[in-house]
Amino acid sequence: MLPKLKDSHLYPSLFERMKVSRAAQVLSHSMAAAIEHMFEDGFFNESLLPKVSGTIHFVKQFNKLFDVLNSKNMHDRNPNKRPFYRNNTDKRDFIVEFIEYLESFRFDKQNINKCVNGLILTLRSFLDISTHFFNKYHDINFILFGKFNQD
Secondary structure, X not given: OOOOOOHHHHOOXXXXXXXXXXXXXXXXXXXXXXXXXXXXXXOOOHHHHHHHHHHHXXXXXXXXXXXXXXXXXXXXXXXXXXXEEOOOOHHHHHHHHHHHHHHOOOOOOHHHHHHHHHHHHHHHHHHHHHHHHHHHOOOOOEEOHHHHOOO
8 A cells, every 4th residue: 555665664763764755755645545545444443533634634734845845847747846936825825824733733742842843943934035035036936945955
């Protein structure tokens, strides 16, 4: 069902934890679809529906975020991977809503809070960079966020 999923995805070494590609594979549309399929086929108890639904939503949101932040060309088949346009607020609204979504979480472990706060800071920075460029350079109509990262 998930041929790319290996033990190293669930139990990564210290080096593997740094690979964005691993997170992108775990937090993918395929993973959300597999969890949904497993639930529909009775792999989970009905009482777990709220948790399973929440997990599916979480995975789908992260998958979309990865797509939005990895736009690298103008005409990708996936609309989420297309440029961040000056006059289109869909992606901006999604990032703002995603930040609010992350801020609604409460974690017991401090290191997880630091990670989430770092992600929120990064997302706000993407929004600030796009606002700066669009305000300062009126001839720029889009930004390919995928050009900002190294993975």
